[in-house]
Amino acid sequence: MNHPRNRQQRPPRQDQDSTRRNDRSYAPRPSTSSVPTVQQVTRGALVSIVLKEDQTTGREVQGTVQDLLTRGNHPRGIKVRLIDGRVGRVQRMGGAVQSAPQVAQAPVLVPTNYRREGGTLPSTRDVRFDEYEAPPVRTFFDFLPAEMQHESTVPMNTTPTVKCPICGEFEGDEVAVSRHVDEHLT
Template sequence: VPNIRQVVSGAHVSIILKIDQPTGRQVQGTVAEVLTSGDHPRGIKVRLVDGRVGRVQRMVTEEEARVGSEGLRNLGRNGEPIRSASMLMRNPRHREEQGISAPSGFTLDDFFPPESSLPCEETQNSSGHIPEIIPHPAIQTCPVCYEFEGDELAVAHHVNSHFD
């Protein structure tokens, strides 16, 4: 297994994708980014220029790397094709590489429906007479980055962090 000094951006490597760890199947390509900060017993984790992520098992020739990644672009971490531009936009690294920043000129209120349209259920309070409105605990997704999920309060806090 190569060490951290050998595995640099632009190096030609053979990696095992996480999905292929049980079989040990290796794929080849050129390192775009080193994801591990030091040596690792199972191999240094890297992202290839085509998007695949795995642990380096050995160094290969430029020809092997070219053949191993020929025609492959914009792949997910396990080599699956990214289906659309909207899927690419969900990747913060892609947005950063393309110089795309979070939208400006919006407030948190722009991303949530009015309270009157939230689903609720009626329950009786402890005396059994006065109905209370209790919001359903629904999982929300951040409407800015589409990555963070949580209840409404957690998502609201997270969305605010995009605009701080």
């Protein structure tokens, strides 16, 4: 049989809210109706957030939303990342909405058969349809300093050529001739 290990009597339960009200570290949380919803919080919006380390005090900081980190509504507020990198939960919306930083995009070139009846263009750019400019063809000679480009084109480290002492027909450097001579002797 399963018996509880602790058989001591528990003291009668008291109202938990009264103990929290006496605690100075407790900061009252806003009701669920006062925090903004996902539809209200957008990128570039000016908001007041409570940082994780400030949840006990309820201290709020203001900033502009860079990313939404919560997918849906949350009773303590939607978690967002501000432009300066701080992360916290949105408690209220700021006054004006600032425009989010816009990224310049190249025009989208779409083939005519891509668009469907009533369809919209894709929100991303397809680089396969971009015009391609090939880089100029360069050789090692192009990267040499100007004074070295005008020097003679004779290689500086040339090895002398030697003829085969046995047949007299094969010609090459010293290593190649020694291998050729080994073929004669084997």
